[in-house]
Every structure is written in C-alpha cells, then in structure tokens.
Amino acid sequence: MIMPPTADCFNHIVAFEVSKAELVVHTLPADRQQRIKNSPAAVRRLLGAEQRINHKFGLGPLLVVCEATGGYERHVLDQAGRLKLAVHRAHGSRTRLFARFNGKAAKTDAIDARLIARYGLTPDLPLYTPPSPEQAALRQLRQRRDEIVQMLRMELNRTEHASLPRLKSSLSRHRTWLENELTAIQAEIANLIHNSPELSRKAGLICSLKGIGPLTAAAILAYLPEIGSLSKVGVAAICGLAPIA
Structure with a gap:
C-alpha cells in the first residue's frame, strides 16, 4: 500500500x-x-x-x-x-x-x-484532497439552502413587527418566493445525492441511524466530506466533539 x-x-x-x-x-x-x-x-x-x-x-x-x-x-x-x-x-x-x-x-x-x-515545514501536515464535482456541488447547494432558511427566519421576525399593509404584503411575497426557492433547492440536493452512487451509499448508511433524516444526512455529506475515510475519533475531533484532556 x-x-x-x-x-x-x-x-x-x-x-x-x-x-x-x-x-x-x-x-x-x-x-x-x-x-x-x-x-x-x-x-x-x-x-x-x-x-x-x-x-x-x-x-x-x-x-x-x-x-x-x-x-x-x-x-x-x-x-x-x-x-x-x-x-x-x-x-x-x-x-x-x-x-x-x-x-x-x-x-x-x-x-x-x-x-x-x-x-509549511512542520512535519506531518495533512494534505488537501480536492472534492469530487458532486461533493463540491452538494456543498454549494447546502450552503444556499441554509442561507434561504436564515432569510426566511429574518422575514418572519420582521413580519411580527410590521404594521403597514404595504410592508406586510412585501414581506408575504418575499416569504413565498423564499419558500419556493427552498423547496427547489432541497429537491435539487435530493436529486444530486440520488444520482451519485458514492453520495447515495453514504446517505443510506447515515439515514440508517435512528433520528437522522435526509436533511441531516445532506448536511453531514456537505460539511464533513471526511466521513467514511477517518476513524470515529478523527471525525469527532474535526467536529469539535472529542473530549480533550
């Protein structure tokens, strides 16, 4: 090897x-x-x-x-x-x-x-592995999905304080547009994972764990591409979940 x-x-x-x-x-x-x-x-x-x-x-x-x-x-x-x-x-x-x-x-x-x-002269620095085209696309789509969710939350907060009919109408139209975009982005994410043998295999394994659904699986695949190639200790360390003495 x-x-x-x-x-x-x-x-x-x-x-x-x-x-x-x-x-x-x-x-x-x-x-x-x-x-x-x-x-x-x-x-x-x-x-x-x-x-x-x-x-x-x-x-x-x-x-x-x-x-x-x-x-x-x-x-x-x-x-x-x-x-x-x-x-x-x-x-x-x-x-x-x-x-x-x-x-x-x-x-x-x-x-x-x-x-x-x-x-760069430090011994044993890990080398960068470029993502596959599917992995890069998934990360961008997932980031955009998270941005839309954040914008929806902000618009909902603004709606609570809006009193003018004109503002309420504007906020309502924008929320509808964002909701449609969110639905479209999530469908594209699901389609990308489904059409990639590697991502589909990993998503199936992740979703086999109790309490994890497609949205969480997509987030893990997008933001933690190392999963499946490192030990559980290594993955926990990357996520900031490993206990440090």
Missing part, C-alpha cells in the same frame, strides 16, 4: 497569503517573496515557474501551502491540483498559534506569507 506523502517529505515550499484580489507568495528555501494577481492564470504561471526551478536545482518534493480564506484560495487549490502538486490548506487558528510560538506579534501580508511558508 502506498501511503500519501506528508509535509515531513517536503523541502521546497510555496506559500500563499491570500486576499480577494492579490496573493503574496513566499518560497523556501530561496526565502523569496513576490506579489501576483489572484487569478487562475497568474497562479498557474507562478507554480509552473517553481516546478521548473525545482527540477533545475533538484530541490526535492514541492508543497503548496495556503490558508483557508473564505473561498478566495480556490485558484491556488485548483491550479495546484491541475499541476498535481501536493497542497496543505491551513486553518488560520493554527498559523496564528504558530506565529505566537515564534514570537511574531506584527501582522502584515509579507510577514504572514513568510510565516505560512515556515509553517
């Missing part, structure tokens, strides 16, 4: 400090930094250049590191996957703790990028 590599194997680190429009990139062992546009083409050019440098100087296995930044890191993850590069997506809380451990109180994009690169 071939075990996936961990960060213990990597000598060449390409770290990204991510923002909406720009990426600050720090590389090790060169200890070099540059800024590029946060776009697929710019990221691909940079990673391709790093691959050529790696090959020319024999730097060994290359690891791409970035923080989870509300989806703005997607170009880094996508392009690294297309180039078949190992990637670690770091949690911001861990990199902040790493900075505190190293006595770094100042916070700028340049400082953060270098810290993320040094963090």
